[in-house]
């Protein structure tokens with residue numbers, strides 16, 4: 522928790538830092554959803570899943586549709602979590618997920634690079650926390 526706060530303080534500008542934090546939270550929820558929704562790297566399956574989640578067949582997945590899909594797979598998300606998820610995946614910012622945005626998100630979750638990025642973020646947070654600890658110790662010595 523402390524390392525997360527530090528990351529927010531360390532990054533500038535503040536608006537971007539908060540966006541980054543929300544996006545990171547969203548990513549965490551997506552990682553959980555990956556298991557629940559059984560997301561795989563099979564694009565055909567994932568395109569079919571998109572159509573299944575898109576209940577009104579608008580060609581877009583909105584927040585409600587995502588929430589219903591998650592709930593029926595046993596993952597209940599609150600409004601904030603849902604917003605973070607949509608925020609993370611909604612590249613053009615129109616508030617809904619197109620099939621391309623959906624497939625990109627699934628790709629990100631199911632490729633090895635995505636896992637590497639996730640580990641990188643965690644490692645970076647840890648490193649910053651340790652840096653701060655070391656600096657605090659150094660400051661006390663003087």
Ligand SMILES: [Ca+2]
Pocket residue numbers: 575576577578579580581582583586
């Ligand atoms: Ca829809």
Ligand SMILES: [Ca+2]
Pocket residue numbers: 611612613614615616617618619622
């Ligand atoms: Ca969109």
